[in-house]
């Protein structure tokens with residue numbers, strides 16, 4: 853099995869939720885800075901349940917920025933960043949694991965309705981071959 857296939861099987865099929873992670877190297881929601889917690893609470897529970905990330909490090913002043921989230925998984929950080937960049941900004945999430953992306957995409961409308969704007973899009977692809985993705989054309 854290739855490394856890509858092994859990673860896809862792990863994140864897409866083996867894990868069912870954050871509690872299944874086989875490492876404690878990642879941070880849980882408790883480790884998030886206090887000012888981000890109200891934004892996290894607005895994210896759909898199914899998206900947060902599939903959070904396999906290592907904590908979110910982000911500067912506070914992102915309004916209007918374009919952010920590329922490489923290895924976005926189910927989109928928790930993308931939807932958090934969506935609120936930080938605001939309606940004039942944009943977030944693009946890239947991931948190669950179809951199951952995780954399906955969750956991310958499946959809740960795009962939910963979050964757009966909740967936030968009052970749609971500024972997040974997701975692309976399936978690998979970080980090694982970003983040149984194959986229509987990043988420039990991405991508009992939520």
Ligand SMILES: C[S@@+](CC[C@H](N)C(=O)[O-])C[C@H]1O[C@@H](n2cnc3c(N)ncnc32)[C@H](O)[C@@H]1O
Nearest residue numbers: 863903904905923924925947948949977978979
């Ligand atoms: C540690 S998880 C983090 C997921 C997500 N950021 C989150 O917060 O839940 C790593 C993610 O990166 C993706 N990934 C790993 N290597 C990748 C690659 N070379 N190209 C695209 N995605 C990759 C996996 O599919 C997985 O969803």
